[in-house]
Each structure stands twice: as C-alpha cells, then as structure tokens.
Amino acid sequence: MTTPDHLPGAERRAGDMTALVTCRQLARVYGRGTNALVAVHEVTCELRLGDQVAITGPSGSGKTTLLHLLAGLDHPTAGRISWPAFGDRPRGRIGVVFQGPSLLPPLNVAENVALPLIIAGLGDAEAKERALAALAAIGLADLAGSLPEELSGGQAQRVAVARVLAAEPRLIIADEPTAQLDSGHARRVVDLLTEVAYRLDAALVIATHDPLVAARLPKTWTMSDGALAC
Numbered sequence: 001m002t003t004p005d006h007l008p009g010a011e012r013r014a015g016d017m018t019a020l021v022t023c024r025q026l027a028r029v030y031g032r033g034t035n036a037l038v039a040v041h042e043v044t045c046e047l048r049l050g051d052q053v054a055i056t057g058p059s060g061s062g063k064t065t066l067l068h069l070l071a072g073l074d075h076p077t078a079g080r081i082s083w084p085a086f087g088d089r090p091r092g093r094i095g096v097v098f099q100g101p102s103l104l105p106p107l108n109v110a111e112n113v114a115l116p117l118i119i120a121g122l123g124d125a126e127a128k129e130r131a132l133a134a135l136a137a138i139g140l141a142d143l144a145g146s147l148p149e150e151l152s153g154g155q156a157q158r159v160a161v162a163r164v165l166a167a168e169p170r171l172i173i174a175d176e177p178t179a180q181l182d183s184g185h186a187r188r189v190v191d192l193l194t195e196v197a198y199r200l201d202a203a204l205v206i207a208t209h210d211p212l213v214a215a216r217l218p219k220t221w222t223m224s225d226g227a228l229a230c
C-alpha cells in the first residue's frame with residue numbers, strides 16, 4: 001500500500017496514549033417493561049490510539065449494539081460514554097464499515113468514497129481527489145468508475161475500507177466486515193483494515209464470529225449476554 005502525502009505519518013504514534021473512547025457501566029436496553037431486553041450491560045472499557053481489538057461472542061450477545069454505542073450512533077440507557085479526544089462530536093472522527101452492502105447503487109465507486117467527504121463539507125473537487133487517492137492507496141484505482149453492482153463482495157468491502165481511509169478517522173469500527181466473504185477475501189479485508197488503521201494512527205475495533213479474523217488482531221474482547229470481558 002502506498003500512502004498519499006496527506007495521511008498522518010507514524011511519528012505521532014510513539015507514546016501517544018490519548019483515550020479515544022471511555023465507557024463506564026454502560027447499558028443499552030431495548031423496549032420497556034415486560035418487553036425490555038438488556039442488550040448491553042455494565043460494560044466498562046477504554047480504547048486508545050493504536051489499539052486493535054477484535055470483539056467476539058455468540059450471535060445476540062450485544063456486539064453490534066456495543067459498536068453502535070462506541071460509534072456514537074446510539075445512546076446508552078445507563079452508564080457513561082465519552083470521547084476524550086473528540087469532544088462532544090465524535091461523528092466524522094469515527095469511520096464505520098458495516099457487514100452488508102453499504103455502497104449507494106446509483107453512484108460509482110469514486111462517488112461513493114467521496115460522498116461522506118462532501119457531506120462533511122468538502123468541495124466536490126477536493127473530495128474527488130481524496131477519494132481517488134484513497135482508492136489508489138489500496139490498489140482499487142481501476143474500479144473508480146465502476147458501479148457497486150459490478151463489484152464482487154470482497155471488492156465492495158475493500159471500497160468500504162477506502163471510504164474510511166479517505167475520511168481519515170482516528171477510530172475505525174467494523175461490524176462483521178467479512179461475514180459474506182470466503183476466507184481468502186476475509187483475510188485480505190482484515191489485513192487492509194489493520195494496515196489502514198496503522199497508516200492513519202487510528203484505533204481499530206472489529207466485531208467478528210470468525211476466530212481466524214480475531215487471531216489477526218493483537219487483542220480480543222469477548223461478549224456474552226451483553227457483558228464484555230476485556
């Protein structure tokens with residue numbers, strides 16, 4: 001992978017222990033009364049710059065719910081979550097890769113990668129330039145003009161990673177990013193995520209059912225019935 005000039009270098013990595021996300025006694029309950037379902041409870045954890053963590057656990061154990069809380073896409077029912085490095089506005093500083101197709105069908109690959117940048121306020125030309133740089137950096141320049149329907153599942157997930165790279169977040173959250181891929185493509189996507197996180201000096205969290213994917217990250221946290229063992 002070549003690195004575009006605008007990407008942060010490794011020089012800030014050493015010794016930077018800034019907490020990106022801090023969770024204390026976090027809970028998320030869906031529904032109320034007799035229908036209440038405790039999806040996450042008493043989760044206390046912290047993510048710092050440079051952390052690379054796999055979250056494993058059975059289906060329904062609360063992984064997706066926790067990732068949405070960490071990404072600021074959902075609010076806890078109880079407990080406290082903060083993003084010390086991001087202030088009150090974590091969005092835009094956190095890149096998310098979802099499990100299924102996440103590219104907009106009418107837009108080509110470059111437009112899909114550029115779209116979040118345009119939404120964040122970048123001009124069209126600069127957004128396109130950064131999108132093309134991100135695609136080139138991970139070897140997908142040839143696909144810039146392709147439509148999502150022309151991509152394989154593995155290519156589509158790599159484009160989703162390019163979209164994260166272009167946005168240069170300090171925290172990358174991926175929810176089962178390899179669920180629909182064979183083992184070779186899964187490995188490629190995870191290696192790409194870890195490399196992008198390293199290049200951006202970002203933390204990376206991947207929820208996965210796949211022990212081979214988890215084994216590629218230095219830390220594993222396990223969820224069970226909404227509780228997290230770090």
Ligand SMILES: Nc1ncnc2c1ncn2[C@@H]1O[C@H](COP(=O)(O)OP(=O)(O)OP(=O)(O)O)[C@@H](O)[C@H]1O
Pocket residue numbers: 030031037038039057058059060061062063064065066
């Ligand atoms: N929006 C929702 N409303 C009600 N219950 C929900 C909602 N989202 C998730 N749940 C429930 O919360 C629990 C945790 O779900 P969650 O999707 O976080 O688990 P998971 O570990 O990510 O599962 P999987 O591995 O199958 O994706 C499950 O019992 C699920 O049915």
